[in-house]
Amino acid sequence: MKHCKECGVPDIIGRDQRWSSDGTIPITGDPNFRMGIVEVPVMREIASRLEKIVGPSIHNMFMESKRKYARHYIDILLKGPLGFLVRHTASGGKKVYQTLLQTSTSLGYGHATVDEYKRKTLVHGTIHNPYYTPFFVGDVRGVFESVERLPSTGTWVDKGDVATIAVDVMAGEDELGKRFQYDDTLRKPGDLKYTPCKSCGLPKELSRFVWDLDKGTILDTKANERVFITGLNDFNGVFMELEEAIGDIVPNTILEVNREHGVKLVKNRVVTGYGDLVRGAGLKGLAYTTFQGNNDQVKLTFKNTFNKNYVVGRALGVYEGLEGKKPEHTIKETPGIIELTIKGRGA
Amino acid sequence: MKANPLGQKVLEILTPKVGAIVAQAMLEKQCNAIGASPAFLRKDHLEPLAKRIEHVLVIFGHDGKEVSNKIRAL
Numbered sequence: 001m002k003h004c005k006e007c008g009v010p011d012i013i014g015r016d017q018r019w020s021s022d023g024t025i026p027i028t029g030d031p032n033f034r035m036g037i038v039e040v041p042v043m044r045e046i047a048s049r050l051e052k053i054v055g056p057s058i059h060n061m062f063m064e065s066k067r068k069y070a071r072h073y074i075d076i077l078l079k080g081p082l083g084f085l086v087r088h089t090a091s092g093g094k095k096v097y098q099t100l101l102q103t104s105t106s107l108g109y110g111h112a113t114v115d116e117y118k119r120k121t122l123v124h125g126t127i128h129n130p131y132y133t134p135f136f137v138g139d140v141r142g143v144f145e146s147v148e149r150l151p152s153t154g155t156w157v158d159k160g161d162v163a164t165i166a167v168d169v170m171a172g173e174d175e176l177g178k179r180f181q182y183d184d185t186l187r188k189p190g191d192l193k194y195t196p197c198k199s200c201g202l203p204k205e206l207s208r209f210v211w212d213l214d215k216g217t218i219l220d221t222k223a224n225e226r227v228f229i230t231g232l233n234d235f236n237g238v239f240m241e242l243e244e245a246i247g248d249i250v251p252n253t254i255l256e257v258n259r260e261h262g263v264k265l266v267k268n269r270v271v272t273g274y275g276d277l278v279r280g281a282g283l284k285g286l287a288y289t290t291f292q293g294n295n296d297q298v299k300l301t302f303k304n305t306f307n308k309n310y311v312v313g314r315a316l317g318v319y320e321g322l323e324g325k326k327p328e329h330t331i332k333e334t335p336g337i338i339e340l341t342i343k344g345r346g347a
Numbered sequence: 348m349k350a351n352p353l354g355q356k357v358l359e360i361l362t363p364k365v366g367a368i369v370a371q372a373m374l375e376k377q378c379n380a381i382g383a384s385p386a387f388l389r390k391d392h393l394e395p396l397a398k399r400i401e402h403v404l405v406i407f408g409h410d411g412k413e414v415s416n417k418i419r420a421l
Contacts, residue, residue, distance in 0.1 A: 053368055057407045064406075175405055245403035246369055247376035 001106060006199035007207040010106040013229070014202045016077075022190035023281065023288030023304050029076035032185045033069075033231060036285035036306060037209075037218075040108075040131050040226040045257045047132065053249055054242070059134040063154055065180035065237035066135045070142020073231060074100065078146060086147060093119055100143050101125070106211065108218035108228035109136055115164075120148045122168045129215050131228045133163045138234070140167045151177065180237035186336045188303040190288035205283050223270040232285070232306040239307065255313035262317020274298065277318050287311050297343040298323075305338055312340055350374065350385035353421065357388070357396070360417045364409050373403065393418055 002011040017025050017035050025035040050058045077100075078086055086096050094117040101112040110129040117123050123144055130136050137154040144152045144167050151170040156163050194203030208222045220227045242250045265271040271280070277300075278289040287305035291298070298319055305311045308331075316327045325344030332339040350358055354374060361370035374385050381395040388396075397418040401411035 054407070055366055055369070060408055061406055179406060241403075241406050245376065245406065246372035247379075249368075249372055 001102065001213050003211065003213075004197060004200035004202070007197040007202065007204060008211060009197070009200060009202050009206050009209070010211055010213065011200070012103060012106045013206075014200050016103075017229070019194055019203050019283070019285070020190075021192045022187055023192055023285065024187065025285030027073065027076065029079065030072075032183075033072065033076070034184075034233065034285060034306060035229055036232040037220075037227050037229055037283070038232075038235075039220070039223070039261070040228060042257060042261050043132055043135075043228075045261075046254060047134075049253050049257060050242070050250070053253070054246075058238075058242075061180070061238045061241065062132070062234075063134040063138040063141070064176050065241075066138025066231075066234045067141035067145065067152070067154070068180055068237065069231040069234045070139045071145045072142075074143050074146035077103075087149065093117055096147060097123055097125075097140075097143060101140075104136075104139060105213050105216035107230065108211075108226070109139065109216055111214065111216035112136070112140075120150060120169060122166070124164070124166045127163050127165060127216075129161055129217055130158075130163050131217075131226070133158050133165070135230070135234065136163070137165050137167065140165060144169075180241055182233045182236035182240045184233065184236070184306075186304075188288070188336045190282075190303060192282045192288060194283075203283060205279070223265065223268070227284075235310075236307060251309040254307065254309040255316070258310050258313030259317040259320070262314045262319075263321045264317075266318055266321025271318055271321070273322070274300070274318065277315060281311060281314075297341055300340045300342070302338040302340065303336060308333075308338055312338070315340055316342060348375065348384060348386050351388055353390070353393075354378075354385040354388040356421050357385075357418055360414060361400070364404065364414060365407055369407075373400065377403065390421075393421060 016027055018028055019025055027033045027035060094114050097114045105111055109131050110127045112125055112127040114125045127136055133156050137156045141152045141154045151174040152167050153170050154167045156165045197204045210219045210221055218227050239250055271277055274291045278291050281287045281289045288303040290301045300315050302311050319327045319342045327342045328345045329340060329342045357374055358370050377396055377399045378384050380399055381392060383392045397415035401415035404411040404414055
C-alpha cells in the first residue's frame with residue numbers, strides 16, 4: 001500500500017478523508033459522514049465497563065451499529081460503474097473482500113484475511129490484532145451487505161491477538177435493521193488551520209501517528225497508544241439506544257472513562273496545556289474547541305462535538321491533571337455548541 | 348427509587364432477562380418517559396410502559412413482545 005514519503009500516512013487516508021477547519025473529518029463521498037481517530041484503550045474500556053452493567057449483549061450492539069455505518073461507507077466507495085462490476089461479475093467475490101479488508105488495515109483495524117467466501121451466502125475470515133472484534137465483525141457485515149445487497153448475521157471467536165469471524169446471510173427478519181441510527185448533520189463553521197505536509201497535503205501533525213500496514217495498526221507515538229480511524233456515529237448509534245433504554249448510566253460511563261484518560265494524558269505529559277486538548281480534539285475529528293481561562297476557572301467551547309460526554313469527560317480529566325484539583329463543572333448547551341465551565345471543587 | 352408492588356412485579360419480569368441493575372435502570376428510565384415513576388406505578392401505566400419496554404429490549408437481543416405481554420397481563 002502506498003504511503004507519503006514525507007509524513008508516512010497511507011495515500012488511501014488522504015484520498016478517502018478530509019481534515020476540515022470545523023474540527024471534523026468527513027469522508028470525501030459524503031460530507032455528513034464523520035470519521036474520527038479514537039484511542040483503542042478508551043474504546044475497549046468503555047465496552048468493558050458497559051459489559052459489566054449491560055452484559056455481553058453490549059458487544060452485539062456495537063457490532064450492529066458498526067455494520068450500518070460500514071455498509072453506508074462501502075456503498076459510497078462502490079458508487080457507479082465500480083459498484084456494478086463488483087456486484088455483477090463473477091470475478092468480483094473474494095478479491096473484492098480482500099481489497100476492502102486491505103483498506104481496513106490502513107484504518108488500524110488489524111490485519112484480516114478471507115478464509116472462505118460464497119457469493120450471497122457467507123464470508124468467513126481471520127483477523128490478527130483486532131482493534132475491537134465486534135466492531136470488525138460489524139465492518140465485514142457492512143461490506144457483505146453492501147456487496148451482496150442482503151442482510152447478514154455475524155459471530156466471532158476471540159483467541160488472544162487473533163479472532164475468527166463468520167458472516168452469513170441472514171435467514172429470518174432483520175429486526176435491528178432500522179435501529180442504531182444516529183444522524184447528526186448540524187455543523188458550525190470553524191477556523192482550524194493545519195500545517196500541510198509538503199508532499200501529500202494532509203495535516204503535518206498526522207506524522208505523530210505511525211502506520212504498521214503488516215499488522216494493521218496505527219500507533220500514536222506522542223501518547224504511545226494504539227488508535228483507529230472510524231465513523232463516529234458507530235459509537236453514537238449504540239450510546240443513543242442504550243441511553244434511551246437505561247438512562248444516565250451510559251453517558252456517565254463515557255464521561256468517567258474519558259475523565260480518567262484525560263488525567264492519564266497529563267500525567268504522561270502527552271497533554272501539557274489546554275492548547276494540546278484543543279488541537280488534539282480537532283486533529284482527531286472529535287470537535288472544534290476554543291479555550292478561555294483565568295485564575296478561577298477554565299471555559300471551553302465545543303462545536304461539532306461528536307459526543308458531549310466524551311469531550312467533556314476528557315476536558316475534566318485534563319483540568320484535574322493540570323490544576324491538581326477535583327473539577328466542578330457547568331454546561332450550557334445550544335444547538336451545535338457546548339459551553340463548559342470548570343473550576344476547582346470548593347473554589 | 349424503590350418500586351411499589353406493581354413496579355416490583357415488572358422488575359421480576361425484567362430481571363431474568365437483563366439482570367437486576369439494567370432492570371432497575373430500565374424501569375426508571377421508561378417510567379420517566381411516560382410521566383410515571385416506579386414508586387407510584389399504576390395499572391393504567393402498564394400499556395404505555397409495556398410498549399416502551401418492548402421497543403428497548405430488542406437491542407439486548409430479547410423478544411420484546413413476550414416481555415411486554417407479561418407486563419400487560421399484570
